[in-house]
Amino acid sequence: xxxxxxxxxxxxxxxxxxxxxxxxxxxxxxxxxxxxxxxxxxxxxxxxxxxxxxxxxxxxxxxxxxxxxxxxxxxxxxxxxxxxxxxxxxxxxxxxxxxxxxxxxxxxxxxxxxxxxxxxxxxxxxxxxxxxxxxxxxxxxxxxxxxxxxxxxxxxxxxxxxxxxxxxxxxxxxxxxxxxxxxxxxxxxxxxxxxxxxxxxxxxxxxxxxxxxxxxxxxxxxxxxxxxxxxxxxxxxxxxxxxxxxxxxxxxxxxxxxxxxxxxxxxxxxxxxxxxxxxxxxxxxxxxxxxxxxxxxxxx
Numbered sequence: 001x002x003x004x005x006x007x008x009x010x011x012x013x014x015x016x017x018x019x020x021x022x023x024x025x026x027x028x029x030x031x032x033x034x035x036x037x038x039x040x041x042x043x044x045x046x047x048x049x050x051x052x053x054x055x056x057x058x059x060x061x062x063x064x065x066x067x068x069x070x071x072x073x074x075x076x077x078x079x080x081x082x083x084x085x086x087x088x089x090x091x092x093x094x095x096x097x098x099x100x101x102x103x104x105x106x107x108x109x110x111x112x113x114x115x116x117x118x119x120x121x122x123x124x125x126x127x128x129x130x131x132x133x134x135x136x137x138x139x140x141x142x143x144x145x146x147x148x149x150x151x152x153x154x155x156x157x158x159x160x161x162x163x164x165x166x167x168x169x170x171x172x173x174x175x176x177x178x179x180x181x182x183x184x185x186x187x188x189x190x191x192x193x194x195x196x197x198x199x200x201x202x203x204x205x206x207x208x209x210x211x212x213x214x215x216x217x218x219x220x221x222x223x224x225x226x227x228x229x230x231x232x233x234x235x236x237x238x239x240x241x242x243x244x245x246x247x248x249x250x251x252x253x254x255x256x257x258x259x260x261x262x263x264x265x266x267x268x269x270x271x272x273x274x275x276x277x278x279x280x281x282x283x284x285x286x287x288x289x290x291x292x293x294x295x296x297x298x299x300x
Contacts, residue, residue, distance in 0.1 A: 009101035011049035206267035
């Protein structure tokens, strides 16, 4: 079997996890290869995600490493057996590899925790909001290219309403609603859409207001924590201007999870209809809607 020329995030992560197990066990690479009957370069390619690892071989490796975590082994086997093909495959030639990887990762995630400074999170955006952002980002792009971006993001959003429903929790800084990236009417529609989305039982939306007394230190880039069936396979997706970063180390996961909990704790109550109209995230959003409709808002 030849080596892969393009390694997906799932394939890369599978190799990384197998390498972690080997290093934790302290078994020399040469000994591993002798016991399962492969050459050292083959094992190196498996750990780099450049070649496939069958379920039988994966379980043999786990046995050599003395791994008794059945849930983890089963989850790794599922990753190994996955074809990587889904609705996103149709966009492989028109979209960057990083967004294809993100779509596949979102598809398998059991929960999403997202923090955004300046934008509404992609999975919560209206089509008009998307078009404004894509057009501002790529002003020379043809209309059909912009529509391809919009269609791809709209398809990604279906993950929030497809069974099994994942838990989705977003913390959005109030600054996102004051930026002039989009027109006033577009922002009005976006805010109204957030109120609608917040009524779904699996979606929680909070606003971090300018007035928050405490503001925990947090990375400058927006990020999303994507939970997996087992804690060891959780991932942080950090958005960067040029290239997204996928982090799977437990230290990074713990840090971002702690940051998200602190951000949530100083944010306004959830954007839903269970509280009083003038309170929490719902109250702030309705206040912004009123000001925009009256033409008094200094934002978009």
